[in-house]
Amino acid sequence: MSVTSTTEFVIPKCTGKAFRVEQGQLLRVIQHEGKQVAGLIFLNAHNFKEQFMAEFSGGLSFFHPAHLGSHYKAAQLYSKVPYERIMLTVTDNPVGDHFLGPHCTKTMMDIWDAPGHRSCSDNFSDALSEFGMELEDIYSPSVLNAFANVSIDPNGDGSVNIAPPRSVEGDYIEFRAEMDVLAVISVCPDDVSAMNDHSCKAIKIQIIDP
Numbered sequence: 001m002s003v004t005s006t007t008e009f010v011i012p013k014c015t016g017k018a019f020r021v022e023q024g025q026l027l028r029v030i031q032h033e034g035k036q037v038a039g040l041i042f043l044n045a046h047n048f049k050e051q052f053m054a055e056f057s058g059g060l061s062f063f064h065p066a067h068l069g070s071h072y073k074a075a076q077l078y079s080k081v082p083y084e085r086i087m088l089t090v091t092d093n094p095v096g097d098h099f100l101g102p103h104c105t106k107t108m109m110d111i112w113d114a115p116g117h118r119s120c121s122d123n124f125s126d127a128l129s130e131f132g133m134e135l136e137d138i139y140s141p142s143v144l145n146a147f148a149n150v151s152i153d154p155n156g157d158g159s160v161n162i163a164p165p166r167s168v169e170g171d172y173i174e175f176r177a178e179m180d181v182l183a184v185i186s187v188c189p190d191d192v193s194a195m196n197d198h199s200c201k202a203i204k205i206q207i208i209d210p
């Protein structure tokens with residue numbers, strides 16, 4: 001008889017949370033109500049300098065022979081140089097929408113004519129503070145924006161298009177941790193753009209011990 005234990009919790013809308021995922025465990029990021037983006041950062045739980053690097057992971061996936069011709073999509077999540085190790089592997093991703101790029105920030109909100117609006121920066125700051133870190137301890141503002149329906153250059157004119165997420169309640173993306181990691185998650189508080197379909201919702205997390 002195989003025993004599977006699952007830890008489950010909900011991260012409320014417009015907040016951030018950090019928690020550990022041990023090597024071999026599965027992490028599921030789940031749509032609690034649907035059409036909500038979760039920004040994901042990962043750090044080596046034993047060395048916070050070793051951090052997930054979104055663009056690097058996208059580039060390696062793009063150039064990997066197994067993925068040639070596919071989209072700019074992360075299959076393996078690598079840590080930044082000089083580490084360059086696989087931190088997590090995407091094991092299930094039925095919807096397949098995510099954006100390897102920047103999270104929303106104070107300046108982004110200014111540009112969107114919403115000065116002072118809460119951003120993913122605030123969520124990450126809150127989450128990191130529980131582990132004695134600040135936003136400036138994070139190497140890059142680029143993250144894995146799970147469920148984001150962002151397309152780059154859809155019309156061949158260099159524009160970036162943000163469309164409402166296609167994912168609905170119960171949709172998920174699943175990762176297997178290849179090392180002990182600290183997962184830092186921002187439930188994106190952007191109701192200004194179409195990123196979260198103009199309303200902020202919660203995100204559900206499952207950590208599964210296979």
Ligand SMILES: [Zn+2]
Binds near residue numbers: 039105119120190
């Ligand atoms: Zn955001």
